Amino acid sequence: MVRASHAAAIVLLAATSIAQVGAQAADAPACRGTIYLTFDTGSQSQAELIADTLRRHHIQATFFLANEKTVRGDWSLDPSWADFWKARVAEGHAFGTHTFDHVYFQRDEADGRIVVKPQFGAHAGQRLTWTQQQYCDELRRVDTRFQQLTGRHLDPIFRTPGGHSSPNILAAARACGYRHVGWAPAGFSGDETSSDTFPNALLLKRALDKLKDGDIFMAHMGIWSRKDPWMPANLEPLITGLEHKGFCFATLKAHPDYRAH
Missing domain, CATH: 1.20.5 (Single alpha-helices involved in coiled-coils or other helix-helix interfaces)
Known part of the structure; x- marks a missing residue:
């Protein structure tokens, strides 16, 4: 009983x-819609703030990684950043390559080659002419380093520095399994612009007014040049404002243009 x-x-x-x-x-x-937050490496001055903010809001985002000079005096893919990236992996974020040496596109050549200009590395500031295989190798350098740091491969996505792509770059990336990711017109944070011309309040209002379902949003993990940094003032209000409007957030692994890939 x-x-x-x-x-x-x-x-x-x-x-x-x-x-x-x-x-x-x-x-x-x-959810009234989904916004895809993405962050490109930069000076890394805002790296911990980004991580803390995403964690508090239970948001998973997508990070595009290059080996960039940081405010700590090291590089964003140095072993000194292994614990940071391992923690983001454990939180379920997505990761793509941003070219190892933050390589800017200059122009396409008729024979399929690509003229580029690395910002960092042994050839920083030099104009180089690469084959498509060399460009592919540059994308894969990030994957190799990320696996060494975290034990995990990157997702098969990439973003060129500045978002500037070309037919030859896209062909090179397709050959080694990567798809390019840009951002929506309303998804440009403006964190690279002059804070005198584009103050934070203006950038925040523009994003909250214009972002819509399915948009990809892009910001950097720290910008050297902006006098009034975008991130500390705007990241929390942006997320809170979008949440109040009924938006949810996801990584690009859930985006209809990339999830099958």
Whole structure:
């Protein structure tokens, strides 16, 4: 008899818990759309702020990685950043390559080659003419380093520095399994612009007014040149404002243009 009563109590408790979960799910606001937050490496001055903000809001984002000079005096893909990137992997974020030496596109050549200009590395500031295989190798350098740091491969996506792509670059990337990711017109954070001409309040309002379902948003993990940095002032209000408008967030692995890839 005691056992029967105990079993009945367990069943009642389980039913109550299920009902509570169901009520909470019913109370939760439905997503009116999805925004895909993406962050490119930079000076890394905002790296911890980004991580803390995403964690508090339970948001998973997508990071595009290059080996860039940081405010700590090291490089963003040095072993000194291994714990940071491992933590982001554990949180379920997505990761793409941004070219190892932050290589800017200059122009396409008629024979399929690509004229580029690395910002960092042994050939920083030099104009180089690469074959498509060399460009592919540059994309893969990030994957190799990321695997060394975290034990995980990158997702098969990339973003060129500045977002400038070309037919030859896209062909090179396709040959080694990568798809290019840009951003929506309203998804440009403006963190590279002059803070005198584009103050943070203006950039925040523009994003909140114009971002729509399916848009990819891009910001950097720290910019050397902007006098009034975008990130500390705008990241939290941007996320909160979008949440209040009913938006949810996801990595590019859930984006309709990239999830099958």
